[in-house]
Amino acid sequence: xxxMGASMLRAALSALVLLWAGAALAQGPVAPxxxxxxxxxxxxxxxxRVLKISAGLRCLVCQNQTIADSNADLAVDLRNQVREMLERxxxxxxxxxxxxxxxxxxxxxxxxxxxxxxxxWYGPAALLVLAVLVLVWIxxxxxxxxxxxxxxxPDGN
Amino acid sequence: MKSxxxxxxxxxxxxxxxxxxxxxxxxxxxxxxxxIGKPAPxxxxxRLDDPQKTMQREDFAGKPWVMxxxxxxxxxxxxxxxxxxxxxxxxxxxxxxxxxxDRPGDARNWLERLGNxxxxxxxxxxxxxxxxxxxxGVPETFVIDAQxxxxxxxxxxxTPQVLREKIEPLLKQLGALG
Numbered sequence: 410x411x412x413m414g415a416s417m418l419r420a421a422l423s424a425l426v427l428l429w430a431g432a433a434l435a436q437g438p439v440a441p442x443x444x445x446x447x448x449x450x451x452x453x454x455x456x457x458r459v460l461k462i463s464a465g466l467r468c469l470v471c472q473n474q475t476i477a478d479s480n481a482d483l484a485v486d487l488r489n490q491v492r493e494m495l496e497r498x499x500x501x502x503x504x505x506x507x508x509x510x511x512x513x514x515x516x517x518x519x520x521x522x523x524x525x526x527x528x529x530w531y532g533p534a535a536l537l538v539l540a541v542l543v544l545v546w547i548x549x550x551x552x553x554x555x556x557x558x559x560x561x562x563p564d565g566n
Numbered sequence: 567m568k569s570x571x572x573x574x575x576x577x578x579x580x581x582x583x584x585x586x587x588x589x590x591x592x593x594x595x596x597x598x599x600x601x602i603g604k605p606a607p608x609x610x611x612x613r614l615d616d617p618q619k620t621m622q623r624e625d626f627a628g629k630p631w632v633m634x635x636x637x638x639x640x641x642x643x644x645x646x647x648x649x650x651x652x653x654x655x656x657x658x659x660x661x662x663x664x665x666x667x668d669r670p671g672d673a674r675n676w677l678e679r680l681g682n683x684x685x686x687x688x689x690x691x692x693x694x695x696x697x698x699x700x701x702x703g704v705p706e707t708f709v710i711d712a713q714x715x716x717x718x719x720x721x722x723x724x725t726p727q728v729l730r731e732k733i734e735p736l737l738k739q740l741g742a743l744g
Contacts, residue, residue, distance in 0.1 A: 469597060469702035469703070470702055470703060472594055482667065482693075486692075486693050486697060487697070490697060509600065510600060511600070511601070511697060511698060511699070511700040512597065512600070512700050512702065513597060513598055514600075515597045515598070
């Protein structure tokens with residue numbers, strides 16, 4: 410095993426770990442439910458909350474868009490529904506429950522963690538762990554091989 | 567043992583192909599309704615033939631009924647309409663129309679021209695009841711049993727196949743079809 414190969418592998422491994430940590434951080438904490446304001450229709454703060462919630466809801470007519478992005482009739486109606494519910498003082502959780510009661514989990518862009526979605530949530534991490542284990546196994550096996558099993562490095566080391 | 571190692575990538579490839587193939591045969595448009603097996607949502611809506619009168623969920627309790635969501639602006643509704651007429655003629659229970667986000671005048675003209683199979687048509691002008699029923703594309707058809715529980719939902723225009731394989735057997739089971 411050459412020194413160069415080993416250090417490259419080490420670099421690749423640490424890059425993977427960094428990527429993973431970054432993805433975990435990007436999730437961030439969930440914002441707490443702010444108290445609802447009973448303001449008039451054009452209230453920038455309310456609109457921002459409407460947008461924030463509808464950005465997590467799938468438009469069922471144009472399935473790759475959120476309700477916030479879409480101008481389909483149903484998306485407009487559902488945005489209005491979100492606004493009405495916020496004005497009434499409902500929490501984002503209540504709004505999500507309202508939507509899933511009618512359209513199922515499919516309406517949520519962030520699916521809930523349960524047994525039927527476990528593979529979706531933990532599958533990638535499990536695959537990554539498996540891949541790292543295989544990588545470590547291969548490296549350890551190769552370090553034990555005698556030098557004559559490898560081609561000599563071009564610079565003669 | 568060592569000689570069989572080449573089978574591992576082939577097996578992994580096989581699993582991948584299976585997943586991809588399954589993905590091809592799934593229809594993302596068919597969103598499973600969480601409403602199946604649950605009581606139909608409550609509503610109070612004006613009738614198309616006489617908007618002064620309203621009807622509500624309880625008016626249909628006691629026997630099964632079929633609810634067909636339609637609108638005059640919806641082309642596939644026109645396409646399925648002969649099948650709705652035919653179904654309404656054969657079943658012993660009411661087929662109710664839910665006129666979804668439509669102009670009542672347009673809706674009345676539409677029924678006059680194409681035939682009116684509905685025991686009653688209800689006006690869902692702002693689509694709120696549609697949202698309660700989880701409607702996301704007209705036409706949709708619901709089968710509701712005598713206890714008021716939603717038993718089946720079909721999204722998109724009815725086809726002879728859907729009627730034959732899904733809706734008619736269910737209606738027969740509910741005693742709504744001779």
